[in-house]
Amino acid sequence: MSTPARLPRLLVLRPYLGQATRDGAYAHVDALVMYTRDGTMPCRYGELRPLMWHEDGARPILHENFRFTCQVDDRQATPYALRYGYMPENGEVFTTSDLARFGKPLAALQRAMARLVEQEGRTEDLGQIFARLARVLRVDGTVLLDVREHGSFFEENHRVRLTADAPNLGEMIRDLGVVARELYLRCAERLGRRAA
Numbered sequence: 001m002s003t004p005a006r007l008p009r010l011l012v013l014r015p016y017l018g019q020a021t022r023d024g025a026y027a028h029v030d031a032l033v034m035y036t037r038d039g040t041m042p043c044r045y046g047e048l049r050p051l052m053w054h055e056d057g058a059r060p061i062l063h064e065n066f067r068f069t070c071q072v073d074d075r076q077a078t079p080y081a082l083r084y085g086y087m088p089e090n091g092e093v094f095t096t097s098d099l100a101r102f103g104k105p106l107a108a109l110q111r112a113m114a115r116l117v118e119q120e121g122r123t124e125d126l127g128q129i130f131a132r133l134a135r136v137l138r139v140d141g142t143v144l145l146d147v148r149e150h151g152s153f154f155e156e157n158h159r160v161r162l163t164a165d166a167p168n169l170g171e172m173i174r175d176l177g178v179v180a181r182e183l184y185l186r187c188a189e190r191l192g193r194r195a196a
Contacts, residue, residue: 027183046156072189127173
């Protein structure tokens with residue numbers, strides 16, 4: 001069996017409905033870099049494996065512990081609060097060892113994304129942002145999961161909605177716009193509101 005450092009890397013997009021209160025309903029899309037043990041495109045979430053601490057080979061922009069997140073709510077269909085970076089090793093506190101491991105890769109990631117904004121212009125389109133991240137991270141493909149109804153825990157049998165090999169991400173870019181709209185509509189529905 002190949003080691004994770006040699007298997008194709010996939011940017012996995014996980015849309016899910018979050019909390020709902022009487023004042024609002026929220027949904028999220030997060031992303032991380034994963035791989036499959038046999039190097040093929042997955043059909044369900046359980047076939048994907050996250051990169052563990054120090055399983056990544058030497059590269060300017062690391063894949064291990066990479067995270068992207070954004071939010072959609074019942075009031076606007078455009079995703080907002082877009083953030084990307086690295087999760088700390090222990091999952092809660094970013095320490096000096098995390099800074100030593102991820103400081104340079106994070107700076108390189110930010111420079112590369114800023115360069116794409118200079119070359120191609122700003123965008124708020126979720127599909128375009130993910131396509132740029134896929135290019136900067138130099139992943140081998142992308143995986144979009146079906147929307148999860150309740151919370152961010154994805155079970156092993158959770159279905160894959162769409163896969164795409166890099167750099168052919170056109171369909172994925174279009175479908176992410178559909179997913180963002182779907183999340184918005186579901187959030188509005190949870191509060192009994194009609195979406196615009």
